[in-house]
Amino acid sequence: MIENLTFNVAQLLKEPIGATRTGQVVAALRRLAPDLAQSEAAPDGAIAGPVRLMHIDNGVLVQGFLTGQVTLPCARCLEPVSVPLDVAVEEIFTSTIDLLTGRVVTPEEEDRALWIDEHHILDLTEVLRQDVLLDVPLHVLCREDCRGLCPTCGENLNEGPCNCEPETDPRWASLAELLKKSE
Template sequence: MNALRLNVAGLLKEQSGAARDYTVQVAPEELAGMLEDARPAAPLEGDLRLMRAPRSIFVRGQLGTDVNIECSRCLAEVETPVELELEAEYFPQIDISSGAPLPAPDDDLAFTIDGNHELDLSEIVRQSLLLALPMHALCAEACRGLCPDCGANLNQGLCTCEPEPADERLTPLRALLQGRTGS
């Protein structure tokens, strides 16, 4: 994840309030491990601003990419844009001027800047991607999904399965049969 590791030695030496802007571009291959079931369809790109705070560095910015994800009804691949809003705070483990180790941040979940003054965005990007991925992607609002009996894609035409009987009198019997096969 080299594209997501930023050397912030210069910014650490500056006064609180100093800022640096970075343009980030991560190749699709590098994203693949961060996307669970989705597949990257474009690089992850965007602009970040890093700001020096008295004890830390704030990261803020927007990144965007496109991913291929399965339609939750018919399983066809759908290309979906994904936008990430990043906001995180990183604490140096080493004092930049003296080289002395610094106390760990109070918050166990806070991010740290390693001894080489590198700030690694992989984890915040991974977490933000998972939150930004659509839970129920649809190829189209009117997607008809798959036939539950034969698995045919009903967007491509009707299958030959019998439609479900709508006869109310059969409902208790069907429930009974389903109960038996389920046990």
């Protein structure tokens, strides 16, 4: 997989307002959101899709729709579960250089993740990182009736009962007492 999260918009910004470019975004989730999974394992998978870049006043409007799959641990049994991921992107990136004069301009936009850098590179990494974190479900189950892990031995109860002693019912316990006495 060849990642692509940056676009050089120098040429686009020289064109009239309203000019567009299309591009393809490919991002590995492992790098984009390593803190995503609750378990130790980083999420596996990628998101990809087309984006459209449009020259607007003072910057570039980016719109795109990315799809992918993310593998997350089941909340009960920790088995990997593949979850579809849809990420809609719509952001305005602001120029920090006046293309005509070459002068540095300080954008009104305070979020530096939305600045086009001095080499006219527009970087979607931070925007996508936030979008992905918002879109990924926090709680996934491998199936609705997942039985989870035995709290005592940790065995996966979907694969059958474990060898742990079943919890003793207090009523049986008193009966056992009686039996012991009568012996």
